[in-house]
Amino acid sequence: xxxxxxxxxxxxxxxxxxxxxxxxxxxxxxxxxxxxxxxxxxxxxxxxxxxxxxxxxxxxxxxxxxxxxxxxxxxxxxxxxxxxxxxxxxxxxxxxxxxxxxxxxxxxxxxxxxxxxxxxxxxxxxxxxxxxxxxxxxxxxxxxxxxxxxxxxxxxxxxxxxxxxxxxxxxxxxxxxxxxxxxxxxxxxxxxxxxxxxxxxxxxxxxxxxxxxxxxxxxxxxxxxxxxxxxxxxxxxxxxxxxxxxxxxxxxxxxxxxxxxxxxxxxxxxxxxxxxxxxxxxxxxxxxxxxxxxxxxxxxxxxxxxxxxxxxxxxxxxxxxxxxxxxxxxxxxxxxxxxxxxxxxxxxxxxxxxxxxxxxxxxxxxxxxxxxxxxxxxxxxxxxxxxxxxxxxxxxxxxxxxxxxxxxxxxxxxxxxxxxxxxxxxxxxx
Amino acid sequence: xxxxxxxxxxxxxxxxxxxxxxxxxxxxxxxxxxxxxxxxxxxxxxxxxxxxxxxxxxxxxxxxxxxxxxxxxxxxxxxxxxxxxxxxxxxxxxxxxxxxxxxxxxxxxxxxxxxxxxxxxxxxxxxxxxxxxxxxxxxxxxxxxxxxxxxxxxxxxxxxxxxxxxxxxxxxxxxxxxxxxxxxxxxxxxxxxxxxxxxxxxxxxxxxxxxxxxxxxxxxxxxxxxxxxxxxxxxxxxxxxxxxxxxxxxxxxxxxxxxxxxxxxxxxxxxxxxxxxxxxxxxxxxxxxxxxxxxxxxxxxxxxxxxxxxxxxxxxxxxxxxxxxxxxxxxxxxxxxxxxxxxxxxxxxxxxxxxxxxxxxxxxxxxxxxxxxxxxxxxxxxxxxxxxxxxxxxxxxxxxxxxxxxxxxxxxxxxxxxxxxxxxxxxxxx
Numbered sequence: 001x002x003x004x005x006x007x008x009x010x011x012x013x014x015x016x017x018x019x020x021x022x023x024x025x026x027x028x029x030x031x032x033x034x035x036x037x038x039x040x041x042x043x044x045x046x047x048x049x050x051x052x053x054x055x056x057x058x059x060x061x062x063x064x065x066x067x068x069x070x071x072x073x074x075x076x077x078x079x080x081x082x083x084x085x086x087x088x089x090x091x092x093x094x095x096x097x098x099x100x101x102x103x104x105x106x107x108x109x110x111x112x113x114x115x116x117x118x119x120x121x122x123x124x125x126x127x128x129x130x131x132x133x134x135x136x137x138x139x140x141x142x143x144x145x146x147x148x149x150x151x152x153x154x155x156x157x158x159x160x161x162x163x164x165x166x167x168x169x170x171x172x173x174x175x176x177x178x179x180x181x182x183x184x185x186x187x188x189x190x191x192x193x194x195x196x197x198x199x200x201x202x203x204x205x206x207x208x209x210x211x212x213x214x215x216x217x218x219x220x221x222x223x224x225x226x227x228x229x230x231x232x233x234x235x236x237x238x239x240x241x242x243x244x245x246x247x248x249x250x251x252x253x254x255x256x257x258x259x260x261x262x263x264x265x266x267x268x269x270x271x272x273x274x275x276x277x278x279x280x281x282x283x284x285x286x287x288x289x290x291x292x293x294x295x296x297x298x299x300x301x302x303x304x305x306x307x308x309x310x311x312x313x314x315x316x317x318x319x320x321x322x323x324x325x326x327x328x329x330x331x332x333x334x335x336x337x338x339x340x341x342x343x344x345x346x347x348x349x350x351x352x353x354x355x356x357x358x359x360x361x362x363x364x365x366x367x368x369x370x371x372x373x374x375x376x377x378x379x380x381x382x383x384x385x386x387x388x389x390x391x392x393x394x395x396x397x398x399x400x401x402x403x404x405x406x407x408x409x410x411x412x413x414x415x416x417x418x419x420x421x422x423x424x425x426x427x428x429x430x
Numbered sequence: 431x432x433x434x435x436x437x438x439x440x441x442x443x444x445x446x447x448x449x450x451x452x453x454x455x456x457x458x459x460x461x462x463x464x465x466x467x468x469x470x471x472x473x474x475x476x477x478x479x480x481x482x483x484x485x486x487x488x489x490x491x492x493x494x495x496x497x498x499x500x501x502x503x504x505x506x507x508x509x510x511x512x513x514x515x516x517x518x519x520x521x522x523x524x525x526x527x528x529x530x531x532x533x534x535x536x537x538x539x540x541x542x543x544x545x546x547x548x549x550x551x552x553x554x555x556x557x558x559x560x561x562x563x564x565x566x567x568x569x570x571x572x573x574x575x576x577x578x579x580x581x582x583x584x585x586x587x588x589x590x591x592x593x594x595x596x597x598x599x600x601x602x603x604x605x606x607x608x609x610x611x612x613x614x615x616x617x618x619x620x621x622x623x624x625x626x627x628x629x630x631x632x633x634x635x636x637x638x639x640x641x642x643x644x645x646x647x648x649x650x651x652x653x654x655x656x657x658x659x660x661x662x663x664x665x666x667x668x669x670x671x672x673x674x675x676x677x678x679x680x681x682x683x684x685x686x687x688x689x690x691x692x693x694x695x696x697x698x699x700x701x702x703x704x705x706x707x708x709x710x711x712x713x714x715x716x717x718x719x720x721x722x723x724x725x726x727x728x729x730x731x732x733x734x735x736x737x738x739x740x741x742x743x744x745x746x747x748x749x750x751x752x753x754x755x756x757x758x759x760x761x762x763x764x765x766x767x768x769x770x771x772x773x774x775x776x777x778x779x780x781x782x783x784x785x786x787x788x789x790x791x792x793x794x795x796x797x798x799x800x801x802x803x804x805x806x807x808x809x810x811x812x813x814x815x816x817x818x819x820x821x822x823x824x825x826x827x828x829x830x831x832x833x834x835x836x837x838x839x840x841x842x843x844x845x846x847x848x849x850x851x852x853x854x855x856x857x858x859x860x
C-alpha cells in the first residue's frame with residue numbers, strides 16, 4: 001500500500017460535483033485519515049468556468065474538456081459527475097480507465113448501459129471503477145450488497161429506487177389530489193424535471209435495478225432485460241382503494257433470481273402499508289436485500305441530493321485510496337454469468353385490478369367468467385363509485401401466473417361492457 | 431495482491447461457528463470468486479470433538495486449544511466465535527494478531543472492553559481485525575458506518591441493538607401481557623438466556639453502542655462511558671400509555687457527538703410509533719446513522735442467529751482475502767481521539783413520567799410545583815387508573831435538561847404523597 005497522495009480530477013461541476021468539493025473543503029483531514037493517504041483534488045472540468053457554484057474552484061487546474069481532464073498525467077482518479085449514458089461522460093470514463101486511472105461515477109444510465117464494457121476496461125488496465133452514488137444516493141447499498149452480504153446467494157433485491165415517484169405517490173395519498181397536480185408541485189419543488197419521463201416512466205429506477213441485479217446475482221448488467229412500467233396511469237382511486245385494503249401503491253423495482261432465471265421489473269405495485277417499503281414516505285429510497293443466510297435486510301435513506309450523492313462518491317474515493325482493486329461488480333467482469341431471463345408470464349403474484357364497466361346486470365358475471373376461465377381465482381371483489389351508466393369494479397386475486405392474469409385482463413378489456421383500459425397491479429410480498 | 435489461498439482457522443464451534451462452516455460448504459466457489467483467491471478452512475477448535483454440530487468437521491485439523499489454533503503456522507486468519515470478553519477468546523485473538531495473522535470476531539464484549547488494545551496489536555503486526563458480526567448480526571452496519579459513510583462527520587448513531595428486549599417490548603404491547611410473562615416465553619423460544627441480565631439489563635446493547643460510537647466518531651472505544659439502564663422496570667401501563675400518546679417504548683442505544691462531548695446511553699425510551707425505530711417489531715435490529723452530508727440513513731435486519739451472524743463473519747473474511755489492511759476502527763488506533771464525555775445532565779429531551787401518588791386533593795399541585803420549580807414545563811398531564819387511595823399520574827414534559835428532570839423526579843419520589851419510585855423515560859427525536 002502506498003502513502004503517496006491520490007490525485008483527483010472532478011469532471012462535472014453541477015450540484016453533485018460542487019457537493020464533492022464541499023466535502024473535501026470541510027473534512028480534508030478526516031478523509032486523509034480514513035484513506036490512509038492524502039486525497040487531493042488537483043483539477044476540475046466543466047463547461048462554464050465562471051459560473052458561481054458556491055464553492056471556490058480557483059485552486060484547481062481547469063479543463064474545459066472532461067476527456068482532457070481524464071488524460072492528465074497528474075490525475076490518478078476521475079470523479080465523473082457529468083451524467084448521460086454516452087457522450088462526454090462515457091468518453092471521459094473510457095479515457096481514464098484506458099490509462100489505468102480510477103473512476104468513481106454517479107452515472108446510473110452509463111453504468112446500466114455500458115457497465116459490463118467499462119468494468120472489463122477497468123480490469124484490463126488494473127483500475128477501479130466504482131458507482132456507489134448511482135443507486136439510492138447516499139445509502140451505501142452497493143457496498144452492502146457487493147461486500148457486506150457477499151457470503152450469500154441473494155434471492156431477491158427490491159425497493160423504492162426513485163424518490164420523485166415516491167414523493168408523488170405519497171402526496172397523492174396524503175392530500176387526495178390527483179397525479180398531474182402533484183407532479184406540477186414536484187416540478188416546482190425541484191423533485192421532478194421539466195420533462196419528468198425518466199422518473200415517472202420508471203427508467204431511472206430501471207437503471208438502478210439493473211445495477212443491483214448484476215451485483216446481487218453476479219451476472220452481467222442487463223438493462224434491456226428490465227420490464228418497465230411507470231406511474232403515469234395510477235390515479236387517485238387506485239391509491240385510495242389500495243389504502244382501504246391495507247396497502248400502499250409504490251413504484252417498485254424487483255430483481256429476483258430463481259431456477260427459472262432472472263426477473264427484473266419496475267412497476268407500480270401494492271405493498272402492505274406496514275411493511276418497510278410500504279411505509280416509506282416522500283423522496284426517501286429503500287432497498288430490501290434477501291439472501292439465503294442473512295434473511296431480509298433493509299437499507300433506507302435519501303435517494304438523491306447534493307450532500308448524500310457527494311457522500312457516496314467520496315466514500316468510494318476513500319476506499320480506492322485505501323488500495324486494493326475490487327472488481328466493479330464483485331467478481332471479475334469475465335466471470336459474470338449471462339443469466340437466463342425468466343419469462344415474465346411465469347411469475348406469480350396476487351393482483352389488484354380496477355375495471356371500468358357498464359353498470360348493468362350481468363356484467364360482473366361476464367368479468368368473473370373471464371377470470372375463472374383463465375384460472376385466476378378471486379380473493380375479493382367490490383363494485384364502487386357508480387357513475388351514470390359506469391361502474392368501477394375492484395378485484396383482488398389470489399396468487400396467479402402473470403401470463404394468465406394478463407390474458408384475462410386483455411380479454412376483459414375487449415368485452416363490450418368494458419369502458420376503459422383495466423388497471424392491473426401486482427401485490428408484492430413484503 | 432496475492433492469489434495464494436487464505437487459510438482459515440475457526441475457533442469455537444457453537445451455533446455461529448457451525449454456521450460459518452455451512453456457508454463455506456454451500457458457497458465455496460462464490461466466496462473464492464468474490465475474494466479473488468481461494469478461502470480454505472484448514473483447522474477448527476472447540477472443547478468437544480465428538481459433538482454433533484450438523485456439519486462435517488472431519489476434513490479439518492483439530493485443536494482442543496484455541497490458542498494452539500491461533501498459533502498454527504498454516505492458519506492465516508482466525509475466526510473467533512468463542513465469546514466472552516476475556517479468557518480463551520482474548521488469548522486466541524492476541525496469539526493470532528501477535529504473529530500477524532488476521533482475526534475476524536463476532537465478540538462484542540471483547541471488542542467493547544479490549545477493542546483499543548487489540549486494534550493496536552493488529553496494526554503493530556500488520557494484521558486485520560474485523561468485527562462486523564459483533565453489531566446488529568448480519569446487517570453490515572460496521573461497513574456502512576466505517577466505510578460507506580466515511581465522508582461524513584457523524585452527529586448521532588442510535589437504534590435498537592438488542593433483539594431480546596425488542597421482542598419482549600413488542601410482545602408486551604401486542605398481547606397486553608406483563609414483562610415477566612413475556613420474558614418466560616422468550617426464554618422458552620430461545621430468544622432469552624436462562625440468566626437474561628446481559629440482554630434485559632442493557633449490557634449487550636451497551637457493548638454494541640460503544641463499538642458504533644468509536645467507529646462513527648473516530649474515538650477510542652469507551653464502554654465504561656456508556657450509561658446503561660435496562661427494561662426490567664418497564665411495565666404494561668407504560669407501554670399502553672405510550673401507545674395512546676402515539677409512541678412506542680424501545681430499548682434504544684444512542685451515541686451523540688456535540689461540542690460538549692460524546693454522550694453514550696442505553697435506556698428504554700419513547701419513539702414516535704411511525705418512525706423507523708418506533709415501528710420496529712420483534713427480534714429485528716435497526717440502526718440510524720445521521721451525518722452532516724448524508725442526512726439520515728437506516729439499516730435493518732436480523733440482529734442475531736446462526737445464518738445472519740455467520741454471513742457477517744464470512745463477509746469480513748472475503749474482504750480480508752481481497753487484501754489491503756484497514757484499521758479496525760476506520761483510522762489508525764493511535765489516531766483515535768479520547769472524546770470528552772458529555773455530562774448526562776446537560777442533555778435535553780422531552781420526558782414521559784409515570785408517578786404513583788396518594789389520591790387526594792392537592793397532590794397534583796404538589797407535583798406540578800416541584801416540576802415548575804425545577805424549570806421543567808409540562809406538555810400534557812393526565813390522572814388515570816384510580817385505585818383505592820392511589821392514583822397514577824402521567825406527565826409528558828417539554829424538552830428539558832436531563833439534570834433538571836432527574837432532580838425534579840428525585841424530589842417527587844421523596845414527597846410524602848409518593849407511593850412508588852417514579853418512572854422517567856426520555857422521548858427521543860426520530
